[in-house]
Amino acid sequence: MLPTILKAILFLPWCLALPVPPTTDLEGWDFVKDYFHRFFLTKKALPLLTEGEQIRFLQQFFHLNVTGLLNKETLDILRRPRCGVPDVAEYSISPGRPKWDKHTLTYSIINYPYDMKTSTVKDIIHDAVSIWSSVTPLIFQQVEGQDADIKISFWALAHGDGFPFDGPGGVLGHAFFPNSEAPGIVHFDKDEHWSTSYRGINLFLVATHELGHSLGLFHSGNPNSIMYPTYEYQDLRTFHLSVDDIKRIQQLYGRKTFF
Template sequence: MKAAAFLLLLLFLPEICGVDIIKGLWQAGRRLKKEFAPVSDEKAKEYLEKYGYNKVAASVRGLVSDFRNEVNEAVKEFQEFAGLPVTGVLDIKTKQKMAQPRCGVNDVQALTSGRGIRVMGITESTFKWPKKSITYSIENTSPDLSRRDAERAIRKAFDTWSKVVPLDFSEVSSGSADIKIRFASGYHNDPWSFDGKGGTLAHATFPPNGQLHFDEDENWTYKNAEDIMNGATDLYAVAIHESGHTLGLDHSRDESSIMAPFYHQTVDDNGRYITPELTSGDIDKIQKLYGSRGGLSSTFSRVKSFFHGFGR
């Protein structure tokens, strides 16, 4: 009886006592945090240019009078997006955040969508597959892990989204797939060269141009806590994020979101693996594009996900 009442409370008060809040309290302090050496001032300016902050600063704040003001405004845009104190100063915390490994997709779409600004005539709703059955191919895998583990990580990533939206994914041979996946280093015949170990981990394109590339210079692993503690990158965690892009999602300002651009360790301070999970915001955004799986609302999905996680 008490359990039923608790379930009803969660269903009818999702905004007041949301599942994400409860899970956040349950897991508070568990995730291992790693500090990074701050980037140089020059690298910081390259970062702002690479991820679109200079352009957004100019479009949102108006034309700036000189280069120094342009940098200051771009820094403010980054600090606001990353949840840092908005000072416009390239301080240590800001440059440490820029050193955190992340997705290579430009942040400009997420930066402007909340302000109602159109970027090159494109809005988020433009990026959507017009069908329910989507194919993907894995053109190669990393020598860091077995092909079976790479396939499992990618399959599980797509399944994570498929549980909450009416999309079905199937792996096919190279050539005809909607989404083409591969591992590559440096320049690899697209406009977004990889930068070696650290920095950019992967990037992906929005529908209908489905490309998903992982940086081979990273040391990849699949849900292996010991490897991750020793500096390896969890392919599953990165694959969930990048597959979200291939479905049409942009970056999130919510640091806990799967679609936040920054990579988080998937181990806790006791060396145990933490399975990445969609937040309510992730579910809401993907369901706005494709609807819900089997007519289940995002609220019901969150409650079901919470109790599943609580019982593990």
């Protein structure tokens, strides 16, 4: 059983803090403490938990074998590339669930990654928004320029929002929620090797994840969910939203109706 403090933290509003900046890679327990601080708790609350409690919490969250021991399985998943949005926030910047108050949303692609055709990126983003519109009444319309609900861009290292990227690996992207101070902003790390396949980092999978945040979805602890915080390639030929993804997006926007 997890201690009361962890149970309370687990049910606080998720992800309504801003994305978190990267940090230097540390070894062993120092790495775990840093990871826990960046994505789950502040340093003020961290001393309330023992090392074993922190490790058990992480193992439970990532659906690992809960041992309380810092084993290879736990370290391996913590070292995976992941989303920069924290998994549990201490507080919500606004009450209720974050969502758009309309069903027709515009999006724009401000700039593009290295070594990928503009037309390819446009097709990928179209496919990613279509994943979410296929199960909800949401309608997405691409527009040009900055005047859009969802603004998608690629940046390397520091890029003006206070949350710099860290080069290849590490944090792949971050997004801001509909009721945040920067609603609909979606950033990707331009230094990643973005691809359309299993090589490098598949842009479609990460874009679908970050767009989920821009629509109001928090991270999921379900490894089968596209909103799981760490990246793992999935075969695009068989990719589909999990039952968990569909249930949670429909709780925000309702089911798609067919006439």
